[in-house]
Amino acid sequence: MTSVSVRDVSYRYEDGTLALDSLSFDVAEGERVAILGPNGAGKSTLFELLMGLQFPQKGSIQIMGEELNSKSAPRLRRLMGLVFQDPDDQIFMPRVWDDVAFGPINMGLPEGVVRENVRKALESTGLVGFDQRAPHRLSRGEKKRVAIAGVLAMEPKIVFLDEPTAELDPKGKRDLIRVLNGLHTTMLVATHEVQTALEITDRAVVIDRTKLGEGTYPELFSNPHLLERASLDVPPIPKLFELLQNDGISLGKPTSVDEAAEILRKALSRRS
């Protein structure tokens, strides 16, 4: 089943700037897809349209097979969760527990269910013991995890994450990627960090106001012009193996350090 279907969507800001131009793509249920694009490519705007917070001037969006419009948006929003780029936009309540419970309470869930959802969300984001902490005393990485917990507690069928690892230190990034990889839901991740996208998602849609291309990572990396057009970099490991292939040394197309190490280990043991 298709979870998200975007058809010929165009959106222009009030000042006339074109944010999205005839964008189309589909995301199947359970899929993890990255929306890759440079800054200003329209990724955050796309997520606001997908959440029904704004509506496209042209084209249509379907969520779980249902047309998203001003009438259906409040109901369809129950199926979706958006993690904002800046967690301070999203964390309103003065205590972590109350913030994570904010969405489930608004959904009218019974008290027992709210408490259970909050407990599970805090656990899955590694925030056990943070319940009574004030958000303004948390690190950036912790705030990001609180924002994700706030969305997970609503048990959405589709999660949108806008630049989830932006401004995080390496440890914060690693922790967050581990949290995201532990989630089992349809996930769209907007980022300009190809390496991050690679570690979280299965495939990517490359956009710069309009769709430039889409595919799995080996497919994208075999077309370096595509990433170049989107002002994105191929991560070091795929780039290294691409260069070796250009020199006639074809060892495969690893996307991670672990895969590369395995390939090199095998190649070296064959040689010796």
Add this chain to the structure above:
Amino acid sequence: MQHDALDFHAEKSRFIVLDPRGKLAGLLALTVTTALLTRAVSVVASFAISILLLAASGLPVRPTAKRLLQIAVFAGFAFVSILPFGGVWRALVTFIRVLACGAYILLLASTTPSFDLVRALRFFRFPQVLCEMLIFLYRYLFLFADENERMSTARKARGFEVKSLLDRRGLAVIASSAGAVLYRAYHRGMAVSHALMARRYEGKVETLTRFRLGFRDLAFLAFAGATILSLSLTELGVCG
């Protein structure tokens, strides 16, 4: 940047165990009573009680004394404004009265997490919209303080300083910085509004935390009631 919120030491206080509603009712009643006292003996007695309560609360001495000093500066204005018309004695009584009222409020705000305090206000039918404004204000005040501090650092890093109150360029830069903070506040407001909608906010902040009035709260209310009665009797000259 770390900001020392008013309720930062609340968890360490002995009064944290008290129900915020009882604490709010008791301490506000003491504040109002003190504000109505005129006799020096009753004002001094109330001030002594407020200091004793602060000492009993277990709040750290240094930050509490610092805050009390800030209240004293405010009370100093009351002293100065009364002095020309009422003389030293009346000005001094006013000074101590303001200080005592401030000490009760300080005790309330320092020993109660802000969110609980707002919820206690809501219990006493304080308007919902004002309560929610207080919650959001408390949450976002620190962000704007950070924003302001970053802009100030950025100005200094580029060699900016206001030389005097007559420095027109300096004042113009400060004014445009304030404008930039407002502009950012507007954008933040838009983003927060979208985030609220995304999490099904429909005009009411709900929470599941329940307050419970226990024996300790009743004892505290009884103490507050007895103190108010004693102060009133002293004020009326029945005793003291």
